[in-house]
Amino acid sequence: MTINDQSNITILKEIAELLNEETDMIPMLKGALSKFLNGTNFETGWIFFINDKGKAELIAHEHLPEALSYNDCQHLRKGGCWCVSRYRNNELKKATNIIECQRIEAAIEENIGDHAGITHHATVPLQSGEERFGILNVASAHTVSFSDEELELLESVAFQMGSAIKRIYLTKQEQEIALVQERNRLARDLHDSVNQLLFSVTLTARAGIEMSEQQELKETFKEIQQLTQSALTEMRALIWQLRPKGLESGLLEAIKAYAEMLNIQLIVNVSGVIQFPSRIEETLFRIAQEALNNIRKHAGVQEATIYLTVTSTDVLMVIKDEGSGFVMDLERNLLSIGLQSIKDRASAVGGTADWVSEIGKGTELLIRLPY
Structure with a gap:
């Protein structure tokens, strides 16, 4: 095993540990990207999440040159580019050298800051199995093409990131399911206890109105009935908010x-x-x-x-x-x-x-x- 192979294994191990420990999506991706850049010849990188409609959103970035970070990364956030188009068309299957990048070219042409020799980048899809999430782009100064070994390392990191993204999504889904179950339990408890008690008070007040002969006492029971009816309406609204019946x-x-x-x-x-x-x-x-x-x-x-x-x-x-x-x-x-x-x-x-x-x-x- 060469020294370079050992170095790559160490990087992958450190990134795997970070991805396994982190539970927040953005800090996780920024941390993994930072570790990757610090341990390789790649100098800068950014991650796009791309939704089902093909809309790209800049999620994380590290060590961007001035031209790309200018005005909250405006050139990375707008316009189109070859890598996103290939991803949308389902043509981006593995780590690939990009011949040119419209976003980088636009930033350089506008002369809004030093591009630090960044003119091209490599790209790799972020996915877990058949489920795709977006792309990871990395670049180095005065580099138009990366070696097969560098692209293989990039693919390994992207695979780790894709698995971690899927894990966080699954965890979030489980949390949402647990929250819905807890809401349903609270809604049932409120309906079966407080709601029924308020309904009983309403019936008792109505009976009190009919049975009372004193007008003053009748008015008191009427007020109790009205207040209880208002409380019932509030309770039913609260139950709706906990468990929205009919949304299905x-x-x-x-x-x-x-x-x-x-x-x-x-x-x-x-x-x-x-x-x-x-x-x-x-x-x-x-x-x-x-x-x-x-x-x-x-x-x-x-x-x-x-x-x-x-x-x-x-x-x-x-x-x-x-x-x-x-x-x-x-x-x-x-x-x-x-x-x-x-x-x-x-x-x-x-x-x-x-x-x-x-x-x-x-x-x-x-x-x-x-x-």
């Missing part, structure tokens, strides 16, 4: 059913084909829930309109009411818990949440989520 029948059916439960008349307008990942679907449903709750509690109306527009890259949801509206405290810039929850949910999937509201003229909530 489609997003719009679930939103309509939730609005009906809150006694809100909902008008629905749809443009485009409603077909996106389950995470986006649940996010839209949770946001619609929160918006409808806000309308019931604060708007003073029982009607709302929802507009859903789906394009090839994102979905726009608008929820509008003609209620009392509100004005934000611009000096304190404080959001209600409901609005903050909506904003956080949209942000968690890379989307945005905005609203327009005026006293006496209602509120319009605008949600845009990429998918």
